[in-house]
Amino acid sequence: MIRPEDWTPVGGLQLEPNALKAVRETSANVVVTAGPGAGKTELLAQRADFLFRTGASPYPKRILAISFKVDAARNLQSRVRLRSGSQYAARFDSFTFHAFAKRLIDNFRPALTGVNALDPDYRLDERTRIQSEQITFDDLVPLALEILQKNTYARGALRQTYSHVFMDEFQDATTAQYAFLKEAFAGTGVQLIGVGDTKQRIMGFADALRGVMATFATDFSALGLKLYQNFRSKPRLRRMQNRMILEMDPAAASPPADLEGEEGVLQVLRFATDEDEAIAVTDLVCGWLDAGVPPREIAVLARQQPHLITSVLGGHLAAAGIPYRNEQQSQDMTAEPVPALIFNFLRVVADKGRPEAYAELVRVVTRGGIEEADGVLDSKLRAILLNARAAVRAAGFDATDFASWEPLIQTFLEFVTRPALSALSPAYQQGSRLDDMITKALESFERELNVDGDPIGALDRLSEEDAVRILTVHKCKGLEFEKVIVLGVEPQFFWGDDDADVKAEFFVAISRAKDELVLTTAQSRLKPAGAGYRWKVDSPPHEELLGYADGS
Ligand SMILES: Nc1ncnc2c1ncn2[C@@H]1O[C@H](COP(=O)(O)OP(=O)(O)OP(=O)(O)O)[C@@H](O)[C@H]1O
Numbered sequence: 008m009i010r011p012e013d014w015t016p017v018g019g020l021q022l023e024p025n026a027l028k029a030v031r032e033t034s035a036n037v038v039v040t041a042g043p044g045a046g047k048t049e050l051l052a053q054r055a056d057f058l059f060r061t062g063a064s065p066y067p068k069r070i071l072a073i074s075f076k077v078d079a080a081r082n083l084q085s086r087v088r089l090r091s092g093s094q095y096a097a098r099f100d101s102f103t104f105h106a107f108a109k110r111l112i113d114n115f116r117p118a119l120t121g122v123n124a125l126d127p128d129y130r131l132d133e134r135t136r137i138q139s140e141q142i143t144f145d146d147l148v149p150l151a152l153e154i155l156q157k158n159t160y161a162r163g164a165l166r167q168t169y170s171h172v173f174m175d176e177f178q179d180a181t182t183a184q185y186a187f188l189k190e191a192f193a194g195t196g197v198q199l200i201g202v203g204d205t206k207q208r209i210m211g212f213a214d215a216l217r218g219v220m221a222t223f224a225t226d227f228s229a230l231g232l233k234l235y236q237n238f239r240s241k242p243r244l245r246r247m248q249n250r251m252i253l254e255m256d257p258a259a260a261s262p263p264a265d266l267e268g269e270e271g272v273l274q275v276l277r278f279a280t281d282e283d284e285a286i287a288v289t290d291l292v293c294g295w296l297d298a299g300v301p302p303r304e305i306a307v308l309a310r311q312q313p314h315l316i317t318s319v320l321g322g323h324l325a326a327a328g329i330p331y332r333n334e335q336q337s338q339d340m341t342a343e344p345v346p347a348l349i350f351n352f353l354r355v356v357a358d359k360g361r362p363e364a365y366a367e368l369v370r371v372v373t374r375g376g377i378e379e380a381d382g383v384l385d386s387k388l389r390a391i392l393l394n395a396r397a398a399v400r401a402a403g404f405d406a407t408d409f410a411s412w413e414p415l416i417q418t419f420l421e422f423v424t425r426p427a428l429s430a431l432s433p434a435y436q437q438g439s440r441l442d443d444m445i446t447k448a449l450e451s452f453e454r455e456l457n458v459d460g461d462p463i464g465a466l467d468r469l470s471e472e473d474a475v476r477i478l479t480v481h482k483c484k485g486l487e488f489e490k491v492i493v494l495g496v497e498p499q500f501f502w503g504d505d506d507a508d509v510k511a512e513f514f515v516a517i518s519r520a521k522d523e524l525v526l527t528t529a530q531s532r533l534k535p536a537g538a539g540y541r542w543k544v545d546s547p548p549h550e551e552l553l554g555y556a557d558g559s
Pocket of ligand 1: 043044047049204485487
């Protein structure tokens with residue numbers, strides 16, 4: 008334990024004065040507003056380190072961090088592990104709002120009564136609610152709120168468990184989510200900090216509470232602090248961001264003197280057809296990969312339905328042998344422990360030169376709770392893997408056919424045992440989530456294997472590390488990449504009832520880039536299978552949005 012005055016930022020980082028103030032505040036709630044790349048997520052990681060190391064969050068108290076997207080929650084958790092080590096990180100619970108609400112429902116489900124009562128093996132569904140049997144994602148937070156309102160134990164448990172609560176991307180909190188936070192923590196000894204950027208408020212359609220940061224400042228008497236730096240983007244890119252900021256929130260704009268410099272690349276590429284666009288983008292990506300840019304540092308962003316917008320591009324990337332991962336299809340697969348375990352198993356069996364996959368497999372299988380003496384488990388696992396490898400190398404094994412792989416995966420899962428698989432995540436201990444995840448993992452592998460019959464290529468495409476990522480603007484929030492391509496800057500994709508919301512989404516997209524930003528448009532886009540009636544073959548550029556790139 009160290010004295011607060013002796014704490015210094017970890018990782019050798021310099022924090023600007025307001026960031027330092029927010030990190031060290033121990034008596035008031037805090038709300039931090041700042042633009043993209045200002046280090047809001049980093050600030051939370053530094054604050055966790057400060058609170059743990061100085062004992063402001065004394066053992067066994069924990070810190071609860073709530074984000075809006077799985078990726079953002081994971082990003083924050085790994086930032087805390089990087090900064091403070093796994094021992095402190097074990098007391099840092101980073102959840103999405105949905106996951107946190109679900110845990111509360113699972114722990115205090117009997118508090119729900121009447122029409123909201125739920126069976127112990129209730130299911131979660133995207134769309135349909137069936138009384139007592141099935142709820143939707145939208146039901147999670149209101150039901151968790153009801154539990155808090157009715158059950159003093161539930162409220163007490165939260166307040167006893169957590170000394171501090173962090174809210175990342177706080178600008179996107181919805182009315183229900185904010186009500187939940189208020190019910191849980193307002194007027195208690197639990198200290199809250201919210202960080203966000205009103206210019207990145209892109210959950211408008213999902214009922215984001217307008218002005219939530221100001222409301223929080225009032226309701227929780229929070230100290231308001233503003234950050235000014237941008238550590239992410241090179242000057243050329245920051246100048247484009249600043250042109251948007253000047254319109255969206257003039258007071259937050261940077262003086263031109265702070266944005267000088269010729270570093271960074273910004274390109275607007277205009278094409279006649281989506282075929283031309285796909286060829287050029289594939290060439291660009293090949294060039295970056297050849298120059299040593301890791302695939303995970305390249306992102307292709309689409310406003311919506313990336314599988315449709317990138318259907319032509321996907322074909323070209325595959326033909327060029329570039330692994331890419333469409334996040335809409337393989338949703339959060341690698342974030343889920345069981346699919347990650349299955350993919351690692353396949354990696355070890357199919358791809359010899361992957362010692363890190365083997366190490367991860369051993370770590371997870373051991374942590375999975377199989378009670379064996381040291382070494383015994385290791386040798387059993389080794390035997391399973393050797394057998395599987397021998398099977399794969401045997402004559403007659405068709406590696407291009409999913410049916411060949413399935414029995415190997417099943418044998419492996421039986422070896423790990425069901426209780427050990429359930430122990431990998433609290434979410435697997437109730438309902439059908441574990442089986443659903445196994446099924447989804449198998450389906451994803453089969454789908455990717457069918458693309459080119461190459462199991463290693465399939466695994467690359469399913470991995471975050473080895474694949475170029477194709478994702479929606481919503482999914483890319485809070486993330487950053489060296490190279491970002493925003494595909495299809497056209498009114499048919501960047502549209503909405505509220506012009507400000509469309510701009511906010513575009514702003515989120517362009518502000519993910521560290522070094523290079525490429526904006527594309529194609530005058531004509533062939534209608535892909537599955538596209539709705541709104542799809543326009545003739546698709547002019549969105550000149551207003553592209554105009555922000557002028558003059559960089
Ligand atoms: N104090 C600092 N010194 C140097 N680099 C920093 C500092 N704070 C953050 N960074 C780096 O700057 C980048 C952006 O930080 P971070 O992701 O925390 O920003 P953010 O404000 O959460 O961004 P956004 O709202 O756009 O998602 C990261 O690569 C991070 O490591």
